[in-house]
Amino acid sequence: MGETTMTLSTLDLSRLQFAFTVSFHIIFPALSIGLASFIAVLEGAWLRTGQRHYKDLCMYWSKIFAVGFGMGVVSGLVMAYEFGTNWAGFSAFAGSITGPLLTYEVMTAFFLEAGFLGIMLFGWTRVSPRAHFGATLLVATGTLISAFWILASNSWMHTPQGFRIEDGHVVPVDWFKIIFNPSFPYRLVHMTIAAFLVVALVVAAAAAWHLLKGRRDPAVKTMFSMALWMLLILAPIQAVVGDQHGLNTREHQPAKLAAIEGLWETEKGGTALNLFGIPDMEAEVTRYAVRIPHLGSLILTHSWNGEIVGLKAFPKEDRPNSLIVFWSFRVMVGLGMLMILLALVGVALRRKGRIFETRLFHKAAIVMGPTGLISLLSGWITTEVGRQPWVVYGVMRTSQAVSPVTQQQVSITLMLLIVVYGGVFGTGIYYIMRLIRQGPPTHDIDIAEPTTAIRSEQSGRRPLAAAE
Secondary structure: OOOOOOOOOHHHHHHHHHHHHHHHHHHHHHHHHHHHHHHHHHHHHHHHHOEHHHHHHHHHHHHHHHHHHHHHHHHHHHHHHHHHHOOHHHHHHHHHHHHHHHHHHHHHHHHHHHHHHHHHHHOOOOOOHHHHHHHHHHHHHHHHHHHHHHHHHHHHHHOOOOEEEEOOEEEEOOHHHHHOOOOHHHHHHHHHHHHHHHHHHHHHHHHHHHHHOOOOOHHHHHHHHHHHHHHHHHHHHHHHHHHHHHHHHHHHOHHHHHHHHOOOOOOOOOOOEEEEEEEEOOOOEEEEEEEEOOHHHHHHHOOOOOOOOOHHHOOHHHOOOHHHHHHHHHHHHHHHHHHHHHHHHHHHHHHOOOOOOOHHHHHHHHHHOOHHHHHHHHHHHHHHHOOOOEEEOOOEEHHHHOOOOOHHHHHHHHHHHHHHHHHHHHHHHHHHHHHHHHOOOOOOOOOEOOHHHHHHOOOOOOHHHHHO
16 A cells, blocks of 8 residues: 655645744733733732732732733734735735724734833832823733734634625725624623633632742732632633624534534434534544534524534535534633632632632642633634634635745745744743742731832832832
8 A cells, every 4th residue: 555645735834834823922912911901900909008919919920921022022023924925815805904903903002002011110110109000001901902903803804794895805895894893792802801811820820839839928819819719700701701602603604613513414403512522524424422412502592492504514615624623612611611610619718718728729720820821722723723714704715815935935934933933932931930930029027008108119219120
């Protein structure tokens, strides 16, 4: 028998390269969005109470925010260039919409963040506490505005509207419909909550690490407590938002939903849910499926006999890869359920007064630390692979979007990116982990600082002194 070799096409390599770069990139904006709001809350608590540990936590997490923000900016620039180098067809076709939306992000969010980031990081001794707090709030607002425009652009690619096509190019007709397209509200809320959950889990893991090391100072206790409260509030809300997003996907991207559920046949009188299985794209069947009758209808249509269109109702060339999205979706949902469980156990231990003393729970919190990022990446894999084979759903195929480049060119740039990203971002992540292990500063006594004492810090110190 002859050996079979698999050769990746220019399209496959371009998709792989973009998937690699966007997977690195999305980690850092998620950290920036969540940390900026967390830092703003900490600084507000310090101004309200004057307690030293709130300021210590604020300055401590600001260092980590600064590193993550910088790496997010760098990795975002690489993706911007890839639209021209790898996806010139898409840029030429839809640039009249995606270009302005990304420009709005730069003009509103990035300028706001860049303008006040310096004050937030180094202005502790050069501006009043209220002015510094205002700068922190503006940076946090900038991260949310950035998410707004990026999600508006990406959501339009999933549920496009408000345009017409002239001479092979997209022409904007209604910007309100373009921005507030059908999937945008669900995706914006879903992503924003995901960013907060990412940070809540990272903060909880960092605090749990220091609790295991024997620290019981107010700073460590505060960030552990705050992270678990955030997890308890947002994880169940995220489940509800995800459910509503699923209903929206069923209406506007039925092939994606069928692929996520591994459904091949349109079942009459109620749809079963495939809990587990291995979708086979060639045989058009989900092997070893563990099915629960009618549960698919209850979850996906909120009715006992609801009908979900199967993948066989769509041409083969219009079907996303069910094997990938089937499992990426289940990783996301499974980790979400573990987040809710962790939060509920935290409530039980809090009521018993054992939340800072239960070592097994602290170990569980450390293990759960990276699950927010894993869940985030799984969600993006689900939504982006599930959109295939379309780059603009139902309008432009991904094969039409790729640039006229060779396999060799894309292979070389992909290998270079892997090496550079491994060195640059590996170093950045290592530095963040060192900061987390170092922890916030300790004080023997946590004394409330009077307003006059807070104001007295403004004199006689260098701008970088606050950065230690």
